[in-house]
Amino acid sequence: MRVKLTEKDVLNPLGKVNGKDISLNPLPYDFDRVSMVDNTKPGADIILKVLSESLGNRKLQWLHKPAGAPATDFQIQKAASADLAILALGDCGSCTSWVVLDAIRLEERGIPTISLCSDHFAPFARELAKSHGLSDLRILEVKHPIAGLSVEEVKEKASRIVPSFLYLLQLP
Numbered sequence: 001m002r003v004k005l006t007e008k009d010v011l012n013p014l015g016k017v018n019g020k021d022i023s024l025n026p027l028p029y030d031f032d033r034v035s036m037v038d039n040t041k042p043g044a045d046i047i048l049k050v051l052s053e054s055l056g057n058r059k060l061q062w063l064h065k066p067a068g069a070p071a072t073d074f075q076i077q078k079a080a081s082a083d084l085a086i087l088a089l090g091d092c093g094s095c096t097s098w099v100v101l102d103a104i105r106l107e108e109r110g111i112p113t114i115s116l117c118s119d120h121f122a123p124f125a126r127e128l129a130k131s132h133g134l135s136d137l138r139i140l141e142v143k144h145p146i147a148g149l150s151v152e153e154v155k156e157k158a159s160r161i162v163p164s165f166l167y168l169l170q171l172p
Helices: 044-052 073-079 093-108 122-131 151-169
Strands: 033-038 059-064 084-090 113-118 139-142
Touching: 033 044, 033 073, 044 084, 044 113, 044 151, 059 073, 073 093, 084 093, 093 113, 093 122, 113 122, 113 151, 122 139, 139 151
Parallel strands: 033 059, 033 084, 084 113, 113 139
Antiparallel strands: none
16 A cells, blocks of 8 residues: 655644733622623523523523624624623634634623634634733634534533633622
8 A cells, every 4th residue: 555645834824923922800709791602602501691680680681692703893892891791602713813802802892702613723712812912812612513402402502611600700
């Protein structure tokens, strides 16, 4: 058997952004308004809904944006009108990139964030955040995969992260 091997250079998409170092905003001890940023990936709405049910009587503001694109300036401004923003869902390369980059834009505006990514893409999300000067961005991991699952299967995966979500927020 003959095998032909070919070497190729591959560019790393994670470039260091020079001169940028961002401080993570502390999560509020008490908060009333939460922006739920849904990038319309399959299952994102379900996961956000499950998490929202653990937030008590807080006012929720739902925003929808395309998965493979940044939030518009208007959407970022609207999300920044809350005390906290929760962004979902990073479960592929481009959507993970935009969840992280949108979270960074909100953190730069003083809004604490929690980004939801599948455990398969969370390492990439952390590296991307680090390369943009925010190495401690809060990333909550959901078991991969999400796409292609039934509503009940996504709810089950989301319910497994509720304790970690409440721990992050220091809620009972």
